[in-house]
Amino acid sequence: MTRLYICILLLSIATYGGAQGDVRKEVLSMSLFQFQGGGYVPGGDMAELYGPFASVGFSFAYKTKKNILLGADFNYLFSNNVNDADTRFQELRFSVSNQVLGNEDEFVQVLVQKRGFATGFYVGKIFPILGPNPNSGLVVKLGINFFEHRTWIESRDADLPPLEGEYRKLYDRKRAGFAGYQFVGYQNFSNTRLANFFFGFDFYQGFTTDYRTFNVDAMEFTDGNYFDIAIGFKVGWVIPVYKQRDERFYIQ
Numbered sequence: 001m002t003r004l005y006i007c008i009l010l011l012s013i014a015t016y017g018g019a020q021g022d023v024r025k026e027v028l029s030m031s032l033f034q035f036q037g038g039g040y041v042p043g044g045d046m047a048e049l050y051g052p053f054a055s056v057g058f059s060f061a062y063k064t065k066k067n068i069l070l071g072a073d074f075n076y077l078f079s080n081n082v083n084d085a086d087t088r089f090q091e092l093r094f095s096v097s098n099q100v101l102g103n104e105d106e107f108v109q110v111l112v113q114k115r116g117f118a119t120g121f122y123v124g125k126i127f128p129i130l131g132p133n134p135n136s137g138l139v140v141k142l143g144i145n146f147f148e149h150r151t152w153i154e155s156r157d158a159d160l161p162p163l164e165g166e167y168r169k170l171y172d173r174k175r176a177g178f179a180g181y182q183f184v185g186y187q188n189f190s191n192t193r194l195a196n197f198f199f200g201f202d203f204y205q206g207f208t209t210d211y212r213t214f215n216v217d218a219m220e221f222t223d224g225n226y227f228d229i230a231i232g233f234k235v236g237w238v239i240p241v242y243k244q245r246d247e248r249f250y251i252q
Contacts, residue, residue: 024133024191027065031241034059036075038202040232046149046206047229049173050114051081059236061124067134069124069141077116082151085112089153089171089217092162100160108155110163115152118204120145122181132191139187139198147179147206147228170216175226177208189240196238204230 021028037056042049055078061071082088089110092100099107122143131137150172155163163171185200206228214221 023135023189027067027128027134028063028242029065030063032059032061032063032069032071033239033241034061034073034198034236036073036198036234036236038075038232038234040077040202040230043229043231044205045208045226045228049083049151050079050149051083053077053079053081053114053230055118055232055234061122063126063135067126067128069122069126069139071124071141071143072119072121074119075117077114077118077149079114082112082114088112088151089163092160100155108160110160111152111154111156113152114149116147116149118145118147118179118181120179120181122183124183126187130186131188133189135189136187139183139185139200141181141183143181145179145181145204145206146176147204147208148174148176149208149228150174169212170214172212173215174211175208175228176211177206177226179204179206179208179228183234185234187238189238196240197236198238199233199235202230202232202234204228206230 035058037054039052039054041052055075057073057075059071059073061069063069089100100110120143122141124139124141126135126137126139128134128137153163153168153171161167180203182203183200185198187198189196206226208226208228210222210224212222
C-alpha cells in the first residue's frame, strides 16, 4: 500500500512537468483521474431497509480553461447495516435462538450486508473564490446516475440451498433506477504540485423500482416504485494530466 501511495504521488508530480502554463497564474485545461470514498446516511424509502453505508470509487473528468468539468464516475456502495438482518428469512431460523438452521439441523452463520453501486455522468464548475490559484476553489457538480442497491446474503459455514444461487434473489430486495446527483465542495490543485484533492457533500435522489417480483420470506408480490435518498460526505485524491508544452527548436 505504501508503494502505491508513492507511485501515485510521483505520477502526480510528473504530470506538472512541462505543463502548458503556470497553475498558479492561469486557468489550465487538464484531464483528471480521481480516486474517492465517502460515507452516507440513507433517506426516503431506502432508510426502511438500510442504515449508514460507505462508498469507494473512481472518476475521470476533463477540466476546460473556463474551469468547466465534464466527467463520469463509478462508486461501489456497501455496509453491514441491514435493518432486518436478524429477522430476514425467518422461516429458516430456529424459533428459540433465532439462529439459521442448516440442512443437518446445525446452526449456520449467514452474512447479510448492503451492496450496490452508483454510476453516471456529471458536469461541474470550479469557482476560484477560494484556494491558492485560479484552478482551485468552490466546486459544484450536477449529474445523472444509474443507482442500484440490494441485500447480499451468503452462508459462511456450510451450504444452505435456500440461500444459494437463484434462490437468494427471493430475499435480496433488489431495487434500481435513475438518480439525480449533486455535489458541493472544494477542489484543490496545489502550487507545490503535491496536494491535489477534493472534498464535499454528496446528494443522490433515486427513482427506483423492484427488480424482484416476489419476496418469499414476506410472502408478497412486489412491483413498487420508490424514492431513495442518500446524503453523504466524499473525499478524493486527484491525479491531473496536463498537455505538454512543445519545446522543440528549429533552425532554418
